[in-house]
Amino acid sequence: MSTTKNILITGGSGFLGPMLAAKLLNDPSYHVVLTDLQAPPQPAGVSDTASLERVAADLTSTSDIDHLLSTRPSWHAIFIFHGIMSVGCEENLDLSTKVNLGATQSLLKAISSLSSKPRIVYASTQAVYGPPYTTNGTITDDTPATPVGVYGTHKLIMEAHINDLNRRGLIDAFAVRLPTVTVRPGAPSRSAAAWISGIVREPMAGLECSIPIEDRSARQVICSPRVMIENFVRVMNAPSDSMPAHIRAIYMPGISVTLGDMYAAFEEVCGKERLHLLKTEKVPEYERLLNSWPQTSDFGNARRIGLVFDESCSQVFREYVNGLKK
Ligand SMILES: NC(=O)c1ccc[n+]([C@@H]2O[C@H](COP(=O)([O-])OP(=O)(O)OC[C@H]3O[C@@H](n4cnc5c(N)ncnc54)[C@H](O)[C@@H]3O)[C@@H](O)[C@H]2O)c1
Numbered sequence: 001m002s003t004t005k006n007i008l009i010t011g012g013s014g015f016l017g018p019m020l021a022a023k024l025l026n027d028p029s030y031h032v033v034l035t036d037l038q039a040p041p042q043p044a045g046v047s048d049t050a051s052l053e054r055v056a057a058d059l060t061s062t063s064d065i066d067h068l069l070s071t072r073p074s075w076h077a078i079f080i081f082h083g084i085m086s087v088g089c090e091e092n093l094d095l096s097t098k099v100n101l102g103a104t105q106s107l108l109k110a111i112s113s114l115s116s117k118p119r120i121v122y123a124s125t126q127a128v129y130g131p132p133y134t135t136n137g138t139i140t141d142d143t144p145a146t147p148v149g150v151y152g153t154h155k156l157i158m159e160a161h162i163n164d165l166n167r168r169g170l171i172d173a174f175a176v177r178l179p180t181v182t183v184r185p186g187a188p189s190r191s192a193a194a195w196i197s198g199i200v201r202e203p204m205a206g207l208e209c210s211i212p213i214e215d216r217s218a219r220q221v222i223c224s225p226r227v228m229i230e231n232f233v234r235v236m237n238a239p240s241d242s243m244p245a246h247i248r249a250i251y252m253p254g255i256s257v258t259l260g261d262m263y264a265a266f267e268e269v270c271g272k273e274r275l276h277l278l279k280t281e282k283v284p285e286y287e288r289l290l291n292s293w294p295q296t297s298d299f300g301n302a303r304r305i306g307l308v309f310d311e312s313c314s315q316v317f318r319e320y321v322n323g324l325k326k
Pocket of ligand 1: 011012013017035036057058060080081083084123178182189
């Protein structure tokens, strides 16, 4: 019997999918299929192409989903990462309904009819939380999810669907609520939090970054890509009974930082001489979404499951800047 563990990652041309593929491919027991609307490019740092397939599939098409799932005889794990980001969802409700709801639901249905049950890790978001809980204190495992945007609302609907399918024994899944993962390389995403990567990425490339908020005490919860990818693997390997069968969401580890902390870390890591590249240009819609997201959390489930945390904003920024030197 083959010992190869087949892993499917949707959203394979995005930010996190290729990084996760690169990490998994360090272990020869994994075979990774990366998929996106167009066949994803080869992830940075991957030389073992025999254990990697890059497949084009539009997940709004059930025939594309069926074809994708048939590319390997069985699946060890499926990471559901495809989707439309926060600003994109707010601007185009129909597209989010089609992709973040419809395509994800069709994929879950197809997975639930497979003969084996791969571990599903569904990328949700901290944007499922909302006022008054986000503005009035610490998020705990008991905090109700009260999103105020299409993005968080659609992720929460999928979480509820996953809870129910998992409870019925049709799938084996966790939904992971991601904080803002920073620093994202390349082009900015269509997220209201895109500037939290831009604040380092653009000045390090000699470009200006506009920051849509001006309150230096405003908090965001952030996480480095390295820690997020490590935690994805830990969730893939977590025992199914580490959460109740009908409660599968885990708020993934992040650190709470103010805009003032980001400026201080910027000075320390990127240098005072680049400060003039940071401009404040308030965008009320971005500010509304950002202010509705969590400011602090105790990450109870994440700690219990043994997930890892970043240390500081400077460490998160430094990892990106050091990566530019390689
Ligand atoms: N990056 C973050 O900070 C963050 C924070 C919270 C949640 N998340 C969630 O984590 C997941 C991964 O994040 P990311 O930053 O890598 O996302 P990303 O935006 O970089 O990539 C998403 C990918 O989904 C693909 N996609 C869109 N429609 C599709 C369709 N119909 N069929 C197939 N593919 C389609 C896009 O082409 C894109 O490459 C997303 O679901 C996101 O909502 C990310």
